[in-house]
Amino acid sequence: MQTSMARPVKLWVPGDWNALFGFGTNILVNLLVLTGLLQFVIKMPTDIIFGRILPATGLMMFLSTGYYAWLAYTYARRTGRDDVCALPSGISVPHMFVVTFVIMLPITIETGDPIMGWEAGLVWVFFQSFILMIGGFIAPFVRRVTPRAALLGALAGVSIAFIAMKPAFDMFLNPVIGMVCFGIILVSWFGGVRYPRGIPAGLIAIAFGMAVVWGAAMLGYEVAGINAAGLQSAFSNFGFSFPTPAIDHVRDGFKFLGIILVTAIPFGIYDLVEAMDNVESAEAAGDHYPTTRVLTADGVVSLIGCLMGNPFINAVYIGHPGWKAMGGRVGYSFATGIMVIVLCWFGVIAVVLALVPIVAISPILLYIGMLIGAQAFQSTPSSHAPAVVLALLPSIAAWALTMVNGALGAAGVQVTPELITAMAGNGVLYQGLHILGGGAILSGLILASIAVFIIERKLETAAIFSLVGAALTFFGFMHGESIGFNVTPLVALAYVILGGFLYLSGRLAIAGDEPAPTPDRMVDPIAQPAE
Incomplete structure (x- = not known):
């Protein structure tokens, strides 16, 4: 029940540790994938990746997670509730692949210059940002007229297909790590079991995966692509890089405008729908956030990131109910932003990429896919x-x-x-x-x-x-x-x-008197007595 009296809100609760390790590892996986795409697909020079793109990405995500932590704090303070969970946000994963393979890669191949591919990606985000900001004013109407089953069902489709499937495959390629880590997570997050001293399940899963991988490496075996030589070479990218403006690169990318607009407009609409779905998902979990402010915020922070050199757009993430169920409130979002700054500005991503096996993180993403898929059925009429x-x-x-x-x-x-x-x-x-x-x-x-x-x-x-x-x-x-x-x-x-x-x-x-035979009103003809 809402109240007009502002009440103190705890900035950190024990559940924020679970959400931090869960959501933080989700963000970490996305940053590792992003770095891999730039390195091995676009063949981007490492000084651009670690000196320009990742610092700008870190700045954008810090602004985003900080804003949503503040939004949750003010909402909790206004309503007097202690169970408000901040919206998760970060790099839009579908867009990460679209801008890489549809925009940056073709232009890189055509020109033979990955820098031009980067510039085209910046312009793509530039237009996407304004589509988000403008679309934020029509999104509330769309939410009002669209059934929740449609919003959450479309979201569940994305979650199952593009979040849960690949992690599931990764787990069974390395089942000793993947299946055990999956069990560690499910026992805690679905089964409600508390580990000793309240240690987060995500941390235990990652520690187990690292122990297996590096234990095998000490015996001369290579598991999940992890080895000492790769870790040693990763330290060459370690150092501090502060984001600097890239307005000149944005301007140069406008020469590819015709190619960019073909995907920028439809994916801008995709962003609007995805954000509405995710806000609807949060509301189904008990937290109401204004859609217009969410979309506008995504557009503004994406634009800032673009002008600083980040070719990937920001979005509210799928998964709010999952982080809330883990006990996440306000602090996990802001802490994730701090973590991202450290990872992106100090070149830590390369070291983490060589240190942590992805298969130990994959079960967390599968858990989110399971939770969002289930919510579409649980939060709508049967x-x-x-x-x-x-x-x-x-x-x-x-x-x-x-x-x-x-x-x-x-x-x-x-x-x-x-x-x-x-x-x-x-x-x-x-x-x-x-x-x-x-x-x-x-x-x-x-x-x-x-x-x-x-x-x-x-x-x-x-x-x-x-x-x-x-x-x-x-x-x-x-x-x-x-x-x-x-x-x-x-x-x-x-x-x-x-x-x-x-x-x-x-x-x-002419409608009959009897209700339509929907699943919750089905009659088993075999069980009916004969007339």
Whole structure:
């Protein structure tokens, strides 16, 4: 219950240790992946990575985590509650891969200069930042009219496909470390077991993984790519680097504007929806944050990071309910920002990359994927469960498409019409993955919204969402690879026809007295007595 009296708020509670190690390791993994992409994919010079990009990234993330800690503090103080958890934030993981492989890599290959790829990435973030700031004013309306099952279901799809799947694979590639670390985490975070002296489960899992890896190294074995030689060479990047303005590089990147806008606009919309989903997820866990302020903050800190040399956008993360369930409140967010400053400004990332096995961290990400996937079902009416399942499918299709493309790329095989036909003959519907997975989070949201309103017998509202889906599809925001006109005409037409059918059904159909046979009202015909 809210109160007008401001009450003292503890800046640190014991649960913040759990959330710090959980969320901190999540951030650490993302920074390690980011560094690997820049080093091994873009072939960026190490002085640019450790002297320009990572310091700017650290500054942006410090501002973001500090702001959300302050927002949680003021919210807790205003309401008099002691269970308010700060929103988690950091580098947008999907965008990390998009800006690397869609913007920076092609331009680097075309020009032969990774610096130009970096400059193009800066301009991409520049435009994304303004899309976020402007979109923040329309996002609250979208939240009001969109069913929670659609928002959380689309979020669960991203969480399962792009957060949980790879860590799960990593764990089973190194099961002795991965499975045991997973058990250490689940026993504490799902099972409620407290370890001696309140030691955080995440710290125990990492310590166990390091003990196994370095114990094996001492016996002459290499596990999970960790070895003493790699650790020794990592110290060459150790040192202090303060972020410096990169406005001249942002200006130079505008020469690639035509390429950049093709992805900047649809992914800006993706950001809006993702942020709304994550704010909705926090509200389902009991913490209400204003969507406009969240999106505006993401846009502002992303813009600051861009002007200082960071080509990766900031976003509110999936996972607030997980960190809150661990006991995280205000302090974990600010402490994570301090940690990021140390990692990025002192060149510690390279050392950590050589010291900690990723497989010891992967179970934490799998836990978050499990929690967010479960929340989509637990925080919505049981009758909406089919809509949640429908919302998952586009993200699963997008994930499967990346797997197929990765396999074809590794084999050096070009995608041709003949290959697509051959794959279809073997059950791999490549074109179907492209269409369903295009704009996955928007596709999942629209499809699930239609399903929810059908379940609720609000057929005219379902028709409106179907027509919105038609418009988004026509312009390539859904079911397409890029924005344009008449991108996937048959799918757009299908949405129009579906909308017309739903509208007519809502206007003309005579509803019966019995409720619709949704899952929580299903009757087992076998169990019914014969008449």
